[in-house]
Amino acid sequence: MLRVGILTSGGDCQALNAAMRGVVKAIYTKRDDVEIYGFQDGYKGLMYGDFKVLESRDFSGILTLGGTILGTSRQPFKLMRKPDENGLDKVEEMKQTYHKLHLNCLVVLGGNGSHKTANLLREEGLNVVTLPKTIDNDLWGTDMTFGFQSAVDIATDTIDRIHTTATSHGRVFIIEVMGHKVGHVTLHAGIAGGADIILLPEIPYDIDVVVRAINRRNKSGKKFTIIAVAEGAISKEVAELPKKAQKEARAKYPSVAYEIADKISERTDQEVRITVPGHTQRGGSPCPYDRVLATRLGAAAAEMILEEDYGKMAAVRNNEIIRVPLEEVAGKLKYLDPDSSIIREAELTGISFGI
Amino acid sequence: MLRVGILTSGGDCQALNAAMRGVVKAIYTKRDDVEIYGFQDGYKGLMYGDFKVLESRDFSGILTLGGTILGTSRQPFKLMRKPDENGLDKVEEMKQTYHKLHLNCLVVLGGNGSHKTANLLREEGLNVVTLPKTIDNDLWGTDMTFGFQSAVDIATDTIDRIHTTATSHGRVFIIEVMGHKVGHVTLHAGIAGGADIILLPEIPYDIDVVVRAINRRNKSGKKFTIIAVAEGAISKEVAELPKKAQKEARAKYPSVAYEIADKISERTDQEVRITVPGHTQRGGSPCPYDRVLATRLGAAAAEMILEEDYGKMAAVRNNEIIRVPLEEVAGKLKYLDPDSSIIREAELTGISFGI
Amino acid sequence: MLRVGILTSGGDCQALNAAMRGVVKAIYTKRDDVEIYGFQDGYKGLMYGDFKVLESRDFSGILTLGGTILGTSRQPFKLMRKPDENGLDKVEEMKQTYHKLHLNCLVVLGGNGSHKTANLLREEGLNVVTLPKTIDNDLWGTDMTFGFQSAVDIATDTIDRIHTTATSHGRVFIIEVMGHKVGHVTLHAGIAGGADIILLPEIPYDIDVVVRAINRRNKSGKKFTIIAVAEGAISKEVAELPKKAQKEARAKYPSVAYEIADKISERTDQEVRITVPGHTQRGGSPCPYDRVLATRLGAAAAEMILEEDYGKMAAVRNNEIIRVPLEEVAGKLKYLDPDSSIIREAELTGISFGI
Amino acid sequence: MLRVGILTSGGDCQALNAAMRGVVKAIYTKRDDVEIYGFQDGYKGLMYGDFKVLESRDFSGILTLGGTILGTSRQPFKLMRKPDENGLDKVEEMKQTYHKLHLNCLVVLGGNGSHKTANLLREEGLNVVTLPKTIDNDLWGTDMTFGFQSAVDIATDTIDRIHTTATSHGRVFIIEVMGHKVGHVTLHAGIAGGADIILLPEIPYDIDVVVRAINRRNKSGKKFTIIAVAEGAISKEVAELPKKAQKEARAKYPSVAYEIADKISERTDQEVRITVPGHTQRGGSPCPYDRVLATRLGAAAAEMILEEDYGKMAAVRNNEIIRVPLEEVAGKLKYLDPDSSIIREAELTGISFGI
Known part of the structure; x- marks a missing residue:
């Protein structure tokens, strides 16, 4: 009997269900003697032994379904x-659930934080296989995470819609795009949406350059x-402050879009408007690109399980699916390289990065 | 020679271009000796004589185009x-432009404010024909305005996306929908998106009832x-205050969604999140429903011009296009009727209106 | 105990699930002692006693789901x-199932054919309540059926996409739109998509006029x-033939688009291309308009059940929900009126109807 | 003065305008003394000297526009x-136009056929730079062509819609996807749409295996x-015939979907339906992925022009933009590798390739 635990952890994103469907369908293609344990709400479910025994058919028809049928939580x-609140060691509790259920392995769909925990469980001797899930595409070891392209599509759609309003009224529009500490989603949505200025965490901006571009x-x-700004974007001045002072400087505004709007309003007579698509960027049906990616990664994770090749993340590099050891992934962020050719190409087409 | 001035006024919305295309195509179908004067940025263009002479082909290919090729402004x-800033009477300046160009008539695409001005110009002797444009659908005299259904589609799409996130995380999500002082867009998007609670300006809510529905x-x-809240929603307590105190009470929060979020957080231990789709609700390509409506209304406006039947708005009532005198339209808002059957039907399906 | 049977019959369309959700949610809002019997695959399920006992939660989360959770079939x-194949009277068998289950009433979601059968069951003494379902919008007694606007949206999207190809290559494109014997979907999608020529069953076309419009x-x-042609469109010549000869004339071509393409190719040197979106027009998530309409009609049907007001269809007229006796609905088609104002308005904007 | 000719050739696809915008914007960022000659309808325009002198602003606002503002034709x-029809050598005529206008270079956006011609012009001494355009993604030398992902999105949307109808009625549905002689679009759309069977040109199918999968x-x-079939799919039997006999065997059916439908109908009692999205797969606004890719490739082509590095195609390999000599590209097709991991992964998730 093959006993597989599975959980989704961290912020939700598109194609979580598609990926789980891939894992489970592929396992059942090769094995009949399978039990799937779906833990509720991420690592919490593993901690508290909160799970459902799921069958093949529970994963049928969910390819296009947004969110996660298992629920998720940020840990x-x-x-x-x-x-934990009972005074017990959380990791110890998770190990106990794992062993009590005689699991052969645990499949974790998660982003950065979740991979640190996954690696920790691996160090504790659990058989862990992971899948790279996040709209931010900031996970080390893979060219691409699922959720990313769907988020780019939604953020681009927002910019497209704002474009018609901006054109009609002659205003400065700031669209704040998700992405945590990295600028991948903003860069792609900004180029795709025809933004005039793109502000990214990896390229601290000079407000005077931004204003000059507007003028x-x-x-x-x-x-x-049209300005596409990453939620993690930062000005040159603030970037030079110590971490704590940075935090204080940021806390003055609801979010970075408001800071930039304020500064532009001080320096020009342009009407400035802000749009924050927010959580919509994580929601809804995954785009076809993400469905293919998630299905492939899911199948690849199943192969790892069937081969008992544990402690790794299924990833994509140069269009091929590979396996990356968890210790290489955990704790590292994949930033945008300011010197990468995509930045240069974007600049060539007239986009300003505020520098 | 038939000389027709045309302008778009107020907040932009979908199908403005489709409607203008309808007007111009229909005029050219019947007459060859036509000159079209497109005024820039709404009434401003009429005031300052800022216009372009447009031809039939300028209105070709714009059926699906968002925004307005003439620009618009709120006046x-x-x-x-x-x-105005030169010390001259604004209406007098508009009349002068109208007469200097020997216009036979002026076509105005606008919402509530714009219809007041259109009626004023009519009173001053100008031949005015108008089209009902607003996402809010709050214009007196017509069952439907173009822009409304497109806005409903976008707001519903937002709720759909948030649904997947809400399901995954188990949160209270508040989506703030446009609509100025009326609840039409929110009601329709709320029902279409499967909102659990819908809060509208026309039905002041009781926060305790809202909290009970959540619990x-x-x-x-x-x-x-999922709570769909109209930007003009108001609590029972505040609704009973005098206007000035109402304004002060509202000013404490960036917008109504934040107020409600605060109150829910005080009263429950639920995580609350806010999404404000904002200006995206006015943007992008009009939905097919709005394109048909705008084309029909545009053609009907052309018929009015060809028949020299001025001083009226082309409107729709019981699925037929009618003509409504401007003096009946100007200055009135079309509110949602709290006793209408759609409210009762929505309540029957389990939706709470917070009362 | 309130025992309600429910079935979906005829070609599938969007918002069937939304409508059933409306019915069931509204019944449960008022009553606790309810049993819902869902018959499989339309009247077949009623005939053969093939059903599932469903609960409130089976209808949760299906508002946006395309198709029908009960399955359907054309009878x-x-x-x-x-x-039937066992030599038994079909209607008698349906009555037996109805009585055996001690049903209080039967809810039928169907189009034209299904309403004839529903009326027949009413005549046999069954308590029947119906909902108007069809993309064709050809059901007598209601201004609008759910499915229609979703189909218009999809057909319009097809025309939009073809527009870019047509523009790039300089071709004649024929898009064949569904609608059975009536032209509602084609007319609306044709106007919304900016078709140059629209050919409808209700307005037999003259191919020479079509060719002249192209030239x-x-x-x-x-x-x-761009030519939008209804699948039921017919030429003047063929329309004048007796029914049998009409059928033979049509049988020469896979469908009407091919006939028209052939005739245009004979008469011009233009490249002609055909696109048939086909069953996609029935598929996918319902548009927000249809979700609202289906939810309202569903709730209205529940009201009829709770009031024991049977033998009627929930319908919409002049934006209000009404109840129409089944004997008025059954056996009648709602054709497009060639003299209606929408046709005149479309012609004014330059659209040719081939006459 | 830098004189740049530009043309779009072959079947139209999404992001042609986005790519041209990228080229032109990037050239103008670096140079002021530029003249752009836009040739009409592909190589025809170069042959007959049919062109327009275009300015920077002609390429503004076309990022999201489907089709090609220059028109195209298949040559x-x-x-x-x-x-040609005047008895003149076509290539010689193109050279004459090129030299008469004193062009510094010619930018060609095209697929396979167009690259053969581009290479021929290079051999004749013209400075040619190309961009890989085709929904088929069958161009040698690049991982990806623009148009591909947009076509996948549309074909997937078709499968999604058919899914709801198929589920409701219990039928076999065959969706015929574009792709010429290769299966890339079908494979990706098939996986993304959750097709049960995928039939590709590169993997000749056995109808008995297909029928077994259905049963x-x-x-x-x-x-x-749900069966996703590439328009170029072929059965094992036919694949073993000589080319001429293959052609004859195919000619018996309007297209491959009809052949497969026939064979399934002969072998099962299932209702079979066909959907052919056809030219819609080339149409409409490019998806964000294609907009980014086309913009990057456009900027890269501009860099090549500015460096006078001619005779190459701007391509993408392992996510980086590279330059590939035209002689390597011309005359080769990039087929799907039946042994590639994506095929294996798809099979693991239960998809049958009919073998």
Whole structure:
């Protein structure tokens, strides 16, 4: 009997269900003697033994379904080794559930924080296989995470819609795009949406350069400007402060879009408007690209399980599915390289990065 | 020679271009000796004589185009009779432009404020024909305005996406929908998106009833609640205050969604999240429903011009296009009727209106 | 105890699930002592006693789901009074199931054929309540059926996409739109998609007029022409033939689009291409308009059940929900009126109807 | 003065305008002394000297526009060296136009056939830079062509919609997907749409295996089957015939979907339906993925022009933009590798390839 635990952890994103369907369908293609244990709400379910025994048919028809049928929760890694509310060691509790159910392995679909925990469980001797899930695409070891392209599609759609309003009214529009500490989603949605200015965490911006870019557009007869700003974007001045002072500087505004709007309003007479698509960027049916990626990664994870090749993440590199050891993935962020060719190409087409 | 001025006024919305295309195509079907004067940025263009002479082909291929090729601006009616920055009477300036160009008539695509001004110009002797444009659907005299269904589609799409996130995380999600002082868009998007609670300006809500509805869902095992709230929604308590105090009470929060979120957080231990789709609700390509409506209304406006039947708005009532005198339209808002059957039907399906 | 049977009959369409959800949610809002019997695959399930006992939660989360959770099948009315494969009277068998389960009433979601059968069951003494379901919008007694607007949206999307190809290549494109014997979907999608020529069953076309319209476009410098043709469209010549000869004339071509393509190719040197979106027009998530309509009609049907007001269809007229006796609905088609104002308005904007 | 000719050739696809916008914007970022010559309708425009002098602003606002603002036409390579209708050598005429306009280079956006011609012009001494355009993704030398992902999105949307109908009625549905002689679009759309069977040109199918897969689904209680078939798919028997006999065998059916439908109908009692999305797969606004890819490739082509590095195609390999000599690209097709891991992964999840 093959006993597989599975959980989804961290912020939800598109194609979580598609990926789980891939894992389970592929296992059942090769084995009949399978039991799937679906843990509720991420690591919490593993901690508290909150699970359902699922069958093949529970994963049928969910390819296009947004969200996760298992539920998810954010479990900050920092708190992971702290005792839980019953005073018990969290990791110890998770191990106990794992062993009590005689699991052969645990499949974790998660992003950065979740991979730290997954690696910790691996170090504790559990057989762990992971899948790279996040709209941010900031996971080390894989070219691409599922959720990313769907989020880019939604953020682009937002910029497209704002474009018509901006054109009609002649305003500066700031669209704040998700992405946590990295700029991947913003960069792609910004290029795809025809943003005039793109501000990213990896390229601290100079507000005076931003204002000059706006003024230059106005002088050339274009009455509106579209700015795509990553939620983690940062100004040059603030980037040079110590971490704590950075945090304080940011806390003055609801979010970075408001900070930039304020500064532009101080320096120009343009009307400025803000749009924050927010959680919609995580929601709804995955785009076809993500469905293919998630299905492939899911099948690849199943292969790892069938081969008992544990302690690794199914990843994609140069369009091929590979396996990356968890210790290489855990604790590292995949930032945008400011010197990468996509930045240069974007600049060539006239996009300003505020520098 | 038939000389037709045309302008789009107020907040932009979908199908403005489709409607103008309808007007112009229909005029050219019947007449060859036509000159079209497109005024820039709404009434401003008429005031300052800022226009372009347009041809039939300028209106070709714009059926699906969002925004307005003429630009638009908000001109509060209250300021309309104040002198402009040159100390001149605004209405007088518009009349001068109209007469200087020897216009036979002026076509105005606008919402509530714009119809007040249109009626004022009519009173001053100008030949005015109008089209009902607004996502809010709050214009008196017509069952439907173009832009409304497109806005409903976008707001519903937002709720759909949030649904998957809400399900995955088990949260209360508040989606704030546009609509100015009326609840039409929110009601329709709320029903279409399967919202659990819908809060509308026309039905002041009781926060305790809202909280009870959330708790009832939790008790029945549903871990999330979706609240669609109109930007003009108001609590019972505040609704009973005098106007000025109402304004002050509202000013404490960035917008109504934040107020409700605060109150729910005070009264429950649920995580609450806010999504504000904002200006995206006015943007992008019009939905097919709006394209048909705008084309029909545009053609009907052309018929009015060809028949020299002025001083009226092309409107739709019981699925037929009719003509409504401007004096009946100007200055009235079309509110939702709290006793209408759609409200009763929505309540029957389990939706709470917070009362 | 309230025992309600429910079935979906005829070709599937969008919002069937939304409507059933409306019925069931509204019944449970008012009553606790309810049993819902879902018959499989339309009247077949009622005939053969093939059903599932469903609960409130089976209808949760299906608002946006395409298709029907009960399955459906086409049961031509003509065959309804013929014995079934076991030599038993079909209607008699349905009555037996109904009585055996002690049903209080039967809810039927169906189009034209299904309403004939529903009326027949009413005549046999069953308590029947119906909902108007069809993309064709050809059901007598209601201004609108659910499925229609979703089908218009999909057909319009097809025309939109073809537009870019047509423009790039300078071709004649024929898009064949569903609608059975009526032209509602084609007319609305044709106007919304900016079709140059629209051919409808209710307005038999003259191929020479069609060709002249194409040539006129070419002469004016427009290298492409978009023709939206209803699957039931018919030429003047064929329309004048007796029914049998009509059928033979039609049988020469896979479908009407091929006939028209052939005739255009004979008469011009234009490249002609055909696109048939086909069953996609029935599929996928219902548009927000249909979700609202289906939810309202569902709730209204529940009200009829709770009031024991049977033998009627929940319908919409002038934006209000009404109840129409089944004997008025059964056996009648709601054709497009060639003299209606929407046709005149479309012609005004330059659309040719081939006459 | 930098004189750049530009043309789009072959079947139209999404992101042609986005790519041209990228080229032109990037050239103008670096140079002021530029003249852009846009040739009409592909190589024809170059042959007959049919062009427009375009400016930077002609390429503004076209990022999201489907089709090509220059028009396109198919020019079979085989006919390229035949004299034109005036008895003149086609290539010679193109050279003359090029030299008469003192062009510094020619930018060609095209697929396979167009690259053969581009290479021929290079051999004749013209400075040619190309961009890989085709929904088929069958161009040698690049991992990805623009248009591909947009076509996958549309074909997937078709399968999604058919899924709801198939589920409701319990039928076999065959969706015929574009792709010319290769299966890339079908494979990706098939996986993304959750097809049960995928039939590709590169993997000749055995109809008996297809039928067994259908029967297996029925036995397991699933009443419907979705088959995604590439327009170039071929059965084992026919694949073994000589080319001429293959052609004859195919000519018996309107297209491959009809052949497969016939064979399934002969072998099972299942209702079979066909959907052919056809040209819609080339149409409409490019998806964000394609917009980013086309913009990057466009900027990269501009870099090549500015560096006078001619005779190459801008391509993407392992997520980086590279330059591939035209002689390596011309005349080769990039087929799907039947042994690639994506095929294995798809099979693991239960998809049958009919072998």
